[in-house]
Amino acid sequence: VTSLALRVHGATHTGNVREGNEDAHVLDRELGLYAVLDGMGGAMGGDVASAKARDVIHAYVKSKRQAMAPRDLMAAAIGAASAAVFEEAKSRRDRKGMGTTVVACLLVDERRAVIAHVGDSRAYLLREGRLQQLTRDHTIVAELLEKGAISPEDAAHSAYKSVLSRNLGNKPEARPDVVEIALQAGDRLLLCSDGLYGYASGEAVLHLLGGGEGPEQVTRDLIEAALRGGGGDNVTTIVLEVGRAAVPRATQVIRSTGAVSWWARRPLFLQAARDAGLAQSAICAVLSPEEAIEIVAGNLCEAVFHDLEQTTGINVWTYAENLAHGWFDQGGDYEVLRELVDILRGASMAVIADIRAGGDSLAIMLEIAVTRALIVAEVAIGNVLAERLRAIEAELVRATPAIAPPPPPAGTAALASSSTGLAASASGSMPQMSAEGAQQTFVEQRTIPYMQAVRIDPPSPAVARCLEEARARAIAAIGADDRAGRREVADCIERAHRAALAPTGPSDAVLAARELYGVRALEESGMAPLLDALDQARMAHVRAVRELDAGIEEKVTAMRRVSTAHQRMVGAVTALVIESGGPITARLQEATERTAGLRAEVGRNEARLAELERRAAAARAARPQIGAEP
Amino acid sequence: MSTTLADRLAVLRDEVLETVEHGDGEPPGAEVFDAMVRAVASHGETIPGLDLALHDAIARRLAWGDREEAVLASTEAVFQRLLKASQRAFRDPVEEMLVAELAAEVACGAARIVALAAVGRAGRERAARLREELAQRRLKDALAQQREDLARLEKA
Numbered sequence: 084v085t086s087l088a089l090r091v092h093g094a095t096h097t098g099n100v101r102e103g104n105e106d107a108h109v110l111d112r113e114l115g116l117y118a119v120l121d122g123m124g125g126a127m128g129g130d131v132a133s134a135k136a137r138d139v140i141h142a143y144v145k146s147k148r149q150a151m152a153p154r155d156l157m158a159a160a161i162g163a164a165s166a167a168v169f170e171e172a173k174s175r176r177d178r179k180g181m182g183t184t185v186v187a188c189l190l191v192d193e194r195r196a197v198i199a200h201v202g203d204s205r206a207y208l209l210r211e212g213r214l215q216q217l218t219r220d221h222t223i224v225a226e227l228l229e230k231g232a233i234s235p236e237d238a239a240h241s242a243y244k245s246v247l248s249r250n251l252g253n254k255p256e257a258r259p260d261v262v263e264i265a266l267q268a269g270d271r272l273l274l275c276s277d278g279l280y281g282y283a284s285g286e287a288v289l290h291l292l293g294g295g296e297g298p299e300q301v302t303r304d305l306i307e308a309a310l311r312g313g314g315g316d317n318v319t320t321i322v323l324e325v326g327r328a329a330v331p332r333a334t335q336v337i338r339s340t341g342a343v344s345w346w347a348r349r350p351l352f353l354q355a356a357r358d359a360g361l362a363q364s365a366i367c368a369v370l371s372p373e374e375a376i377e378i379v380a381g382n383l384c385e386a387v388f389h390d391l392e393q394t395t396g397i398n399v400w401t402y403a404e405n406l407a408h409g410w411f412d413q414g415g416d417y418e419v420l421r422e423l424v425d426i427l428r429g430a431s432m433a434v435i436a437d438i439r440a441g442g443d444s445l446a447i448m449l450e451i452a453v454t455r456a457l458i459v460a461e462v463a464i465g466n467v468l469a470e471r472l473r474a475i476e477a478e479l480v481r482a483t484p485a486i487a488p489p490p491p492p493a494g495t496a497a498l499a500s501s502s503t504g505l506a507a508s509a510s511g512s513m514p515q516m517s518a519e520g521a522q523q524t525f526v527e528q529r530t531i532p533y534m535q536a537v538r539i540d541p542p543s544p545a546v547a548r549c550l551e552e553a554r555a556r557a558i559a560a561i562g563a564d565d566r567a568g569r570r571e572v573a574d575c576i577e578r579a580h581r582a583a584l585a586p587t588g589p590s591d592a593v594l595a596a597r598e599l600y601g602v603r604a605l606e607e608s609g610m611a612p613l614l615d616a617l618d619q620a621r622m623a624h625v626r627a628v629r630e631l632d633a634g635i636e637e638k639v640t641a642m643r644r645v646s647t648a649h650q651r652m653v654g655a656v657t658a659l660v661i662e663s664g665g666p667i668t669a670r671l672q673e674a675t676e677r678t679a680g681l682r683a684e685v686g687r688n689e690a691r692l693a694e695l696e697r698r699a700a701a702a703r704a705a706r707p708q709i710g711a712e713p
Numbered sequence: 714m715s716t717t718l719a720d721r722l723a724v725l726r727d728e729v730l731e732t733v734e735h736g737d738g739e740p741p742g743a744e745v746f747d748a749m750v751r752a753v754a755s756h757g758e759t760i761p762g763l764d765l766a767l768h769d770a771i772a773r774r775l776a777w778g779d780r781e782e783a784v785l786a787s788t789e790a791v792f793q794r795l796l797k798a799s800q801r802a803f804r805d806p807v808e809e810m811l812v813a814e815l816a817a818e819v820a821c822g823a824a825r826i827v828a829l830a831a832v833g834r835a836g837r838e839r840a841a842r843l844r845e846e847l848a849q850r851r852l853k854d855a856l857a858q859q860r861e862d863l864a865r866l867e868k869a
Contacts, residue, residue, distance in 0.1 A: 649817055667835045691863060
């Protein structure tokens with residue numbers, strides 16, 4: 084196993100609103116222990132709770148590091164911390180009710196880490212440009228949401244969304260969730276308190292974490308993003324980087340000379356936008372032509388400059404969001420906005436062409452960075468559109484009579500978050516948590532329950548060589564052209580290869596499946612390309628193993644590993660498909676119940692009408708007829 | 714050779730499906746195991762592809778009320794147990810390699826069938842929801858009319 088270097092940095096900030104900092108953190112490189120704790124209780128000693136828990140966890144891990152298995156060690160350390168905080172709270176009346184969350188990472192070795200958490204402090208994993216949340220918040224709303232008792236919309240607006248269902252200190256025992264993950268070169272782990280993700284968007288976190296800066300800079304940028312977003316809470320972040328930096332030195336070049344080159348061509352950008360007829364866009368109707376150029380094009384140029392300089396997408400994101408909100412508020416069409424973005428894209432490309440014409444080798448890197456910035460703008464506009472659609476849907480729901488949420492279907496355990504999935508599958512065995520409650524949580528919220536735990540030992544060097552050769556052959560066999568289908572097949576082979584090599588068993592297959600699945604329409608047209616790619620990848624991969632020029636024993640082992648990896652990956656993808664259908668089933672059930680309610684009401688009214696008609700007829704019959712004989 | 718191998722594979726049925734634990738009932742995953750035996754028996758004679766018998770069997774299980782998760786779970790279990798059993802039972806590594814390859818093919822095929830069934834179900838449920846919403850609209854119109862009538866009659 085190649086040795087992976089590790090870079091770590093952590094920082095904390097009081098925020099813009101709070102007077103004191105109730106967060107605490109642990110950064111012990113020697114022990115490999117990193118943790119973020121977020122104290123609660125305000126005047127009742129939130130800071131005392133987090134500091135106490137921090138000290139107990141640190142001391143416990145230090146004293147038992149060699150004596151206990153990592154997963155058990157973390158669960159026990161958190162349990163000890165909970166007992167200590169509980170005792171402290173019990174001993175002093177003014178500290179009654181204090182508690183703390185914790186998310187802790189223990190590096191088992193250079194390739195494995197154990198993540199344990201209680202409460203709503205989170206751990207994220209950035210791998211190959213994708214950000215994955217490794218922990219599931221222990222809040223009442225999150226648990227209700229997972230059980231299907233409330234809708235995501237209700238959850239987002241719930242007044243109780245920050246109320247924790249678990250913490251350290253309210254009971255002597257803790258119920259930590261413990262996950263073991265396999266690390267790869269280039270991975271980044273982020274531990275943070277809710278002061279970060281509550282005030283900085285997921286996109287901002289993704290951009291900053293994946294931007295190629297070192298952990299020290301990323302930590303600072305993340306805190307700054309949270310402060311810019313309001314900074315309503317204490318914010319603490321720890322960033323761990325495994326092996327090589329996620330992005331090569333090109334980022335540094337873009338940040339320095341790239342940004343400067345871009346800014347130097349601002350007049351050219353404005354001129355290109357002017358020539359393309361930006362001022363004539365309906366969006367600029369209320370502005371004079373020069374104002375339109377200066378405000379619409381000039382602001383984008385500046386936003387791109389700042390994003391290049393900071394390696395983020397925040398400025399362009401904000402620009403596009405404001406533009407879209409302003410336009411949609413006026414009742415504007417998406418089509419017009421789309422045309423405007425195309426004009427701005429054209430102006431950007433004019434700048435890139437100018438840089439390239441000057442023989443500047445920077446142009447290619449800059450083109451990628453600017454294209455990325457424009458994609459960020461489009462994603463932001465799409466986000467605004469989606470938000471508005473959600474708001475309209477919520478309005479429609481409010482306008483219809485309220486009904487009780489349907490109970491979760493009997494016997495259908497919620498297919499839950501990725502974090503639980505990793506817990507179940509990465510561990511190689513069922514979670515061995517000390518607290519009974521933790522075990523129960525796992526059972527209730529299992530994900531991909533059929534992904535049975537299988538521990539796969541690392542392959543021998545000879546088998547590893549076979550696997551490597553099979554991977555290369557399989558990819559060569561599917562061809563080198565860059566059509567999307569081919570790329571997807573190659574991607575599947577790569578991921579299956581890694582899963583076949585992984586010493587911790589199914590973790591990589593499950594994670595790979597999640598990454599491959601990405602965001603897809605739950606329709607045949609959305610799923611078929613992925614399923615086809617997986618099929619082709621498996622066929623090419625096993626053929627390559629079969630045709631290897633190696634010893635038969637090694638070939639058999641390689642075949643077993645490759646077959647298992649593909650089977651698990653396809654199984655996990657299928658599980659995700661099933662999981663995605665859950666909300667659709669729930670909504671249908673909701674709609675059916677609502678229809679039944681309406682139908683019953685119509686029936687009752689019908690009966691009432693018949694009764695009234697009957698009475699009216701009787702009254703008419705009893706009334707003396709005009710002109711009739713007395 | 715293929716037929717012999719298929720026969721020897723079929724012998725592992727009780728072990729792989731844990732038949733004893735299921736008494737008289739058909740053990741879960743039997744259709745997957747049978748498809749694996751068929752795949753070994755017909756290896757080299759047909760083009761590998763979708764096994765219609767497997768498709769039918771899974772569709773039947775789903776139609777009888779087995780959940781998609783359960784079908785997938787049994788597929789996974791059968792695949793894992795077959796790999797273990799074949800490692801122990803087959804002396805010829807070439808045969809073992811062939812079984813692993815074909816078992817993966819069948820297991821992946823079964824997963825694909827389940828995935829497409831889930832996609833189909835989602836589509837049907839979406840359409841059913843639309844129908845429910847249309848019915849709700851008509852019922853709401855009827856309710857509005859009834860309320861008017863009720864008000865009129867009660868006033869009279």
